[in-house]
Amino acid sequence: MTTPVGSDRGSPRVAAPQSSRGVSWGRVAGLVVLVLGALVFLFPFYYMVVGALQRAPQTDISGAFPNPANLTLANFVDINAQVDLVRTLINSGIFTGGVLLATFVIGLLAGYALAxxxxxxxxxxxxxxxxxxxxxxxxxxxxxxxxxxxxYGLSDSYLGMILPFAVNATAVFIFRQFFLQLPRELFESARIDGASEFMILRRIAVPLAQPAIxxxxxxxxxxxxxxxxxPFLITKQHDLQPLAVALANYISTVAARAANPFGSxxxxxxxxxxxxxxxxxxxxxxxxQSNLGSGVKG
Amino acid sequence: MAVVSARRGGRLRTWIGRDPIGYAFIGPYVLFLAGLFAYPLLLAIYISFFDYFFAAPGAEVDRPFVGLRNYAQILGDPVFQRALLNVAEFIIINVPLTVALSLVLASALNARLPFRAFFRTSYYIPYVTASVAVIGVWLWLFSGGGLLNGVFGPLAPNPSWLVNEFWAMPIIALVVTWKQLGFYVLLYLAALQNIPKELYEAAEVDGAGVVRRFMTITVPGVRPATTLVVILATIVGANLFTEPYLLTGGGGPDGASMSPVLLMYRQGIEQGHAGYAAAIGAVLAIAVMAISAVNRFVLERE
Structure with a gap:
């Protein structure tokens, strides 16, 4: 499948120094690529934190190296006045927690059965x-x-938020793959001893599956x-919105009127x-691991 | 009855299989799949053939069957055509950039270089961060008085990036490429680890340089991963919503960054034309699956 790369096998002594020089050049180039990549990926996050801490927005290039005198936590107070951070974090937590619980219970049962x-x-x-x-x-x-x-009239409810995401298909897939690897004899001997499938799942499969879980x-x-x-589609009530929705609504409507909109x-x-x-x-x-797993699968 | 005859090892048991208890284990998941996946899928197709719109709760409304009229309407709708062109522009920028950058970064990570774990982590962070959060900082970077205008000075476009008809869509494509890249880097990293080291060693002995080895060993060696990356990136492009909604203020300027899903939201949920919006969803899903099939065919033919 790979194209043959030359066939000049005659002069290994000449090729060796060339290749070692090639390797070190390659290593330098590789490192430069990695560092540039890290800068591009991390700078916006650094800038996000810097912007969140600046009293007055400093958008010129010097703003990337903030003046300590210009740093403040006031922006957090501002955004908290507009978007109830505690409330919306709790909503995000309930939404996420509900999905995790359903995925754990329903998904684990399904993964075990499928495997x-x-x-x-x-x-x-x-x-x-x-x-x-x-x-x-x-x-x-x-x-x-x-x-x-x-x-079902489930708008503005946690259940309505959770239901479409309730059982994550990737998680079921991970559970199934894990249980497939376990030797069948492990379960057979428990069955012969008269354990019910549910017992086997609880006493044998779940403890073993901890890394997969x-x-x-x-x-x-x-x-x-x-x-x-x-959640944006189905929550209109502010006190039920997860933080991502509340923040997005702030960005699209309120921010224009704030004194330091980007700060908040x-x-x-x-x-x-x-x-x-x-x-x-x-x-x-x-x-x-899970990402590598999906790569192997593909 | 069923259980009894199953225990007896009768024909029913042979038909059901060894473990009828499996139905109890899989039951809740089957209910989930049926209620929140299979039924909505059929409902989407059903709705798209009707003049289905939302009325006030409790009001009885007539929702006549209209056949393919919704489909005919959307295909003739200039806003939808523009949204499709925008997705095409997104894919033309995002997909080649994603494939090239993630493969280069993955190859660099695959070499035994120092701080690999740190680099790998830094590439993955945008992928695990909420779109809404990263859009906040990109909004600031690209804003009229933002850092990028400071860097570009007089070269910065006027009107500014996000309100510029030419730049709105390319910026969305770049921001999404940045956000998703870490996931694809890891996909390629896994694929690279399956290429035998001996191939590189042999090529090196034969005097092939870094670039030559990359083009003749790495690129063909990761072809199945490339198919997956192209298909996943296309699906992401077809699903665009948050970026045009927040970054360019609702698909602006003047529809230049309108996406099909944003149009579904506007038509189906804001204006209540669910039939029309469901037809957009169906056309889009068919297009995505067709593009995936073509990609698979083109990239995997040998």
Whole structure:
């Protein structure tokens, strides 16, 4: 598949010094690329924090190196006056927590059944789950709105926010893959001893699956925590909005009238970003594993 | 009955399988799939064939079957056509940039260089951060008196970036590329680890330089990952909502960054024409799946 690269095998002594020079040049180039990349990815976050702490907005280039005298926490007070940070963080937490709980209970049962139990229709369920992963959300936006808001009257409710996200398909997939790896004999011997399937799940499968559970829950966490469109569609009441929705509404409507609009927007952005970034940095091994897993699958 | 005959090991058991308890385990998930996935999917198609609009709660309204009229209308709607062109512009900028940058960064990460873990983390951070939060800082960077105008000085466009008809969509494409790139870097990193090291060593012995090895070993070696990246990036492009809604003030200026999902929101939810919006969703989903199929065919033919 790969194109053959020359066939000049005659002079290894000449090739060797060339290649070692090539390697070190390559290493320098690689490092330069990595550093440039890190600057491009991290600078906006640095600038977000700087902007959130500046009393008066400093948008010229010197603003990137803030003057300590110009630093303040006032922007956090400002945004808190406009968007009740505690309330909206609690709403984000309930929305995210509901999704995590449903994914854990329903998804774990489903993942175990898909991997270890034999019953007709199992592969149909599995294929439906894979279909969710490829079908774009926009197809579901209008019918879900009709169902949840119009048919069930669940607008402005946590249940309405949670339902469409309730069981994360990626998490079910991770559970299934994990349980598939476990040797069948492990479960067979427990069955012979007369343990019920539920006992086996609780006493054997769940304790063993802890790494998979952590990975799945972390992958699930960033979805609802960062989600904007769906809770935006169904929450009109301010005291039920997650922080992402409340901050977006502030950006699109109120900010224009504020004295230091970017300062307060960025203070809100920092509050929204910090929990997800912290969870990621603490659990990054699990995050990266799951991403690598999806790469291998693809 | 079913359980009894299953225990007896009768024909029903053979038909059901060894573990009928599986239905109890999978039941809640099947309910979820049926109620929040399969049924809405059918409902979306159903709605798109009706003049389905939202009335005040409790009011009985007539919602006549209109066949393909919604589809005919959207295809003739200049706003929808503009939104499709905008997505095309987004994809033309975002997809090649995503593939090139993430493959280059992944290759650099794959070499045994110092601080790899730090670099990998820094690339992934935008991906795990809420769009709403990162839009806050990009709004500031690209604002009229923002840092980028300071850097570009007289070269900065007028009107400023986000209110400039030419620049609005490219900026959305760049911001989204930046946000998603870390995910694709990790996809490529996994693919790179499957390429045997010996190939590189052999090429090096043969005197192939860094660029040559990259083009002849790396690029073909990660082709399946490239298919996945292109398909996922296309889906992201078709799903654009938050960026045009917040970054360019609702698809502005003058529709220059209108996206199909933003149009669905405006038509379906703000104005209540659910049938029309459902038809937009169906056309978009069909287009995404068609593009994915074409990508798969083109990128994987050998």
């Amino acid at each position: 270890q139990l034999e019953f007709r229709g199992r592969s149909l369920v599995f294929n439906l789950m894979l279909l969710i992963l490829v079908l774009p959300f926009q197809l579901f936006m209008i019918p879900l709105y009709v169902l949840i808001v119009r048919t 952590i990975t799945a829950l972390i992958v699930t966490f960033i979805g609802p925590w960062n989600e904007f469109l769906w 927007i960025l203070a809100g952005a920092v509050v929204l970003a910090v929990p997800a970034v912290v969870v990621f940095v603490v659990f990054q091994r699990q995050f990266i």
